Amino acid sequence: DTAVSQTPKYLVTQMGNDKSIKCExxxxxxxxYWYKQDSxxxxxxxxxxxNKELIINETVPNRFSPKSPDKAxxxxxxxxxxxxxxxxxxxxxxxxxxxxxxxxxxxRLTVV
Amino acid sequence: AQSVSxxxxxxxxxxxxxxxxxxxxxxxxxxxxxxxxxxxxxHLQLLLKYFSGDPLVKGIKGFEAEFIKSKFSFNLxxxxxxxxxxxxxxxxxxxxxxGNKLTFGGGTRVLVKP
Numbered sequence: 001d002t003a004v005s006q007t008p009k010y011l012v013t014q015m016g017n018d019k020s021i022k023c024e025x026x027x028x029x030x031x032x033y034w035y036k037q038d039s040x041x042x043x044x045x046x047x048x049x050x051n052k053e054l055i056i057n058e059t060v061p062n063r064f065s066p067k068s069p070d071k072a073x074x075x076x077x078x079x080x081x082x083x084x085x086x087x088x089x090x091x092x093x094x095x096x097x098x099x100x101x102x103x104x105x106x107x108r109l110t111v112v
Numbered sequence: 113a114q115s116v117s118x119x120x121x122x123x124x125x126x127x128x129x130x131x132x133x134x135x136x137x138x139x140x141x142x143x144x145x146x147x148x149x150x151x152x153x154x155h156l157q158l159l160l161k162y163f164s165g166d167p168l169v170k171g172i173k174g175f176e177a178e179f180i181k182s183k184f185s186f187n188l189x190x191x192x193x194x195x196x197x198x199x200x201x202x203x204x205x206x207x208x209x210x211g212n213k214l215t216f217g218g219g220t221r222v223l224v225k226p
Contacts, residue, residue, distance in 0.1 A: 033214070041150075041200050043216040056213055090155065097212035098144050101204075103156040 006104040020077045023091030032074035037088040118217035133188040135203030144206040145186040
């Protein structure tokens with residue numbers, strides 16, 4: 001069983017489109033995250049939710065909107081995609097804030 | 113602001129050589145420390161973690177790390193690397209007083225030559 005699963009794994013889309021990435025964890029964790037990994041492998045946190053509540057919202061364009069329908073899911077919706085949004089997006093979860101995070105396989109987003 | 117620094121961006125070494133990767137963080141107070149590994153094309157996996165207790169922690173695949181509080185460091189070591197250790201290594205810090213935001217260092221790319 002995959003602990004943290006993201007879909008899709010690859011996403012190629014044109015500038016200006018709106019797209020969503022879904023994430024689900026079956027670990028029973030309370031906290032979920034979205035990270036962006038750029039072409040230089042730098043990992044930057046974007047959002048964190050704890051029990052469906054937003055607790056971390058980094059300096060991310062408001063074209064990015066996370067949604068957590070329940071504590072097992074944290075989806076990421078991106079409006080008006082730009083070339084600079086191309087990256088690998090990782091979803092992660094942890095038992096609670098401060099404990100180790102378990103990562104999904106990543107979604108490679110390419111904006112053309 | 114909390115920051116995590118990994119001094120080496122790229123490391124190239126031969127099989128059986130010893131590996132040490134540096135990690136320093138800037139935040140005081142209680143911290144939880146982690147090392148993650150990312151094999152080519154894969155997601156991040158936890159190598160080891162430190163929360164409290166013995167500052168020398170052992171992880172998977174023969175890795176260990178030492179927490180030196182006075183130096184704000186958490187260096188990763190492996191006595192003898194294998195070709196399969198080729199990967200990107202990330203140090204991460206979670207500072208309780210900073211809202212438990214898991215912050216990653218810039219990563220170190222390790223290439224082990226057979």
